[in-house]
Amino acid sequence: MGADLKRRSAWRLVVPPLVFGAVVxxxxxxxxxxxxxxxxxxxxxxxxxxxxxxxxxDGLARALGRATYLGTGRGLDRVIGVVQVGASAGVxxxxxxxxxxxxxxxxxxxx
Numbered sequence: 051m052g053a054d055l056k057r058r059s060a061w062r063l064v065v066p067p068l069v070f071g072a073v074v075x076x077x078x079x080x081x082x083x084x085x086x087x088x089x090x091x092x093x094x095x096x097x098x099x100x101x102x103x104x105x106x107x108d109g110l111a112r113a114l115g116r117a118t119y120l121g122t123g124r125g126l127d128r129v130i131g132v133v134q135v136g137a138s139a140g141v142x143x144x145x146x147x148x149x150x151x152x153x154x155x156x157x158x159x160x161x
Contacts, residue, residue: 062119073097096152099145102138109134
């Protein structure tokens with residue numbers, strides 16, 4: 051039972067940096083496409099805020115002993131989950147308003 055390290059895909063380690071890279075590329079594309087640095091800044095900070103929020107939730111689950119996207123939630127991985135929460139909580143809190151604004155903007159675009 052649980053997530054065996056040998057069975058976990060290496061993609062789990064690659065996806066978070068790829069998501070961050072996609073956020074950066076989206077921010078640059080908005081800046082180049084619209085010429086508006088304010089909107090590009092919102093995309094970048096809001097996207098990073100969403101990634102940080104994801105890291106906080108993942109770290110909390112790991113600290114509670116659950117297998118998550120980034121870890122198994124067993125043994126030393128639980129301690130690493132606590133460290134992950136500490137490392138990402140400040141960023142998530144600081145960028146939370148921008149993440150909410152980004153989501154609201156995306157919802158307005160789809161209407």
